[in-house]
Amino acid sequence: MAKLTRNARRVGRLSGHTGDTPAASRQRVPWRREPLCAARPDKAAPPVSPVTASVSRRTHASKYSRPSSPPTKAKPTPRHARKPIGGGRRVPPGEQKARPAGRTRQRGTAMAAVEVPVIDLRLAGASQEESARLRAACERLGCVRVTGHGVPPELLAEMKAAVRALFDLPDDAKRRNADVIPGSGYVPPSAANPLYEAFGLLDAAAPADVDAFCARLDAPPHLRATVKSYAERMHDVIVDVAGKLASSLGLEEHSFKDWPCQFRINRYNYTEGTVGSPGVQTHTDSGFLTVLQEDECVGGLEVLDPATGEFVPVDPVAGSFLINIGDVGTAWSNGRLHNVRHRVQCVAPVPRISIAMFLLAPKDDRVSAPEAFVDEGHPRRYREFNYDDYRRLRLSTGERAGEALARLAA
Numbered sequence: 208m209a210k211l212t213r214n215a216r217r218v219g220r221l222s223g224h225t226g227d228t229p230a231a232s233r234q235r236v237p238w239r240r241e242p243l244c245a246a247r248p249d250k251a252a253p254p255v256s257p258v259t260a261s262v263s264r265r266t267h268a269s270k271y272s273r274p275s276s277p278p279t280k281a282k283p284t285p286r287h288a289r290k291p292i293g294g295g296r297r298v299p300p301g302e303q304k305a306r307p308a309g310r311t312r313q314r315g316t317a318m319a320a321v322e323v324p325v326i327d328l329r330l331a332g333a334s335q336e337e338s339a340r341l342r343a344a345c346e347r348l349g350c351v352r353v354t355g356h357g358v359p360p361e362l363l364a365e366m367k368a369a370v371r372a373l374f375d376l377p378d379d380a381k382r383r384n385a386d387v388i389p390g391s392g393y394v395p396p397s398a399a400n401p402l403y404e405a406f407g408l409l410d411a412a413a414p415a416d417v418d419a420f421c422a423r424l425d426a427p428p429h430l431r432a433t434v435k436s437y438a439e440r441m442h443d444v445i446v447d448v449a450g451k452l453a454s455s456l457g458l459e460e461h462s463f464k465d466w467p468c469q470f471r472i473n474r475y476n477y478t479e480g481t482v483g484s485p486g487v488q489t490h491t492d493s494g495f496l497t498v499l500q501e502d503e504c505v506g507g508l509e510v511l512d513p514a515t516g517e518f519v520p521v522d523p524v525a526g527s528f529l530i531n532i533g534d535v536g537t538a539w540s541n542g543r544l545h546n547v548r549h550r551v552q553c554v555a556p557v558p559r560i561s562i563a564m565f566l567l568a569p570k571d572d573r574v575s576a577p578e579a580f581v582d583e584g585h586p587r588r589y590r591e592f593n594y595d596d597y598r599r600l601r602l603s604t605g606e607r608a609g610e611a612l613a614r615l616a617a
């Protein structure tokens with residue numbers, strides 16, 4: 208790959224539009240601590256508790272709701288307000304099943320399922336079996352759900368409320384969330400993605416940058432405090448997940464602490480008229496891995512199952528995080544980790560938010576598989592490259608679903 212300029216890069220940080228983006232705006236809601244699902248007409252989904260129930264093939268009542276398991280005496284609610292795609296249900300023992308996607312699916316049809324394994328991070332460091340499951344999921348599907356991460360449910364709820372408040376800021380304030388590098392700041396709704404808007408923060412691992420992000424938006428003190436503690440805690444989580452994943456691949460004590468992180472806070476401004484339309488196009492994340500706090504009230508995220516080549520919905524599960532492997536993850540692991548293609552579809556006529564933390568690439572920007580992953584049977588698959596260059600390559604070629612990696616073949 209040609210050497211590209213890196214003049215936008217600041218010392219100690221990398222850039223990055225880490226995936227693709229999508230859709231739109233409005234509705235002022237004052238900042239407040241809110242229960243899960245407060246923006247929905249139904250009651251809050253309970254936070255996730257340790258592994259208990261299992262979900263298997265099932266029959267669906269509608270495109271975006273399904274019966275929770277076990278059945279409860281919940282009051283009848285509007286169809287879209289029922290616990291959506293897994294929201295609030297308990298994490299099954301080991302496997303989460305998700306339905307195949309597609310706007311063609313019919314009510315009442317039995318759906319095949321993709322398995323998104325659920326890993327307890329407290330066990331993943333200690334139990335070989337859990338560690339092997341973590342590795343297997345990231346190698347096969349490129350996607351895994353984690354519990355036992357230690358982030359208090361109150362902080363998750365506070366952050367969600369803070370995110371809503373940020374999106375309700377006036378337009379001129381939002382636009383002060385400027386790019387550090389192209390695509391890393393505020394993304395307004397656009398003709399291409401009218402339902403989507405996003406804030407960006409780079410480097411979320413640097414407290415001074417988190418402060419600067421809040422200061423530019425002139426965020427009130429309680430909101431700053433929430434964003435700051437959330438960024439700190441999520442940085443711990445992402446470093447923990449990456450370390451445990453590296454160790455599951457046989458690379459012990461590899462630290463990801465100084466790898467730059469990007470935050471992206473997404474809002475999808477869905478309405479009745481948008482159900483069935485795309486929220487974010489198919490993409491892979493460009494960095495190493497992503498920790499995603501989904502909207503536990505509104506589903507719509509779909510991942511491509513490499514076994515079938517089909518997109519399948521991933522159920523949000525309150526209190527857990529979804530981990531996605533990105534392009535750097537694939538290159539760094541010499542092709543072992545699978546960069547998962549994913550997209551977001553509008554499945555309910557209510558705004559959806561999600562909060563993504565991207566662990567990007569090594570601090571020196573150079574991505575290359577450690578020697579431990581290279582041997583006679585596993586020759587080096589990718590040339591060493593700079594992450595910043597790679598991100599630009601994705602943008603310039605429009606290859607945002609992992610295809611650009613092929614250009615870096617060794």
Ligand SMILES: O=C(O)CCC(=O)C(=O)O
Nearest residue numbers: 226471473508551561563
């Ligand atoms: O909103 C979501 O669930 C996914 C967002 C996403 O894929 C991204 O920000 O890269």
Ligand SMILES: [Fe+2]
Nearest residue numbers: 226227491492
């Ligand atoms: Fe993504």
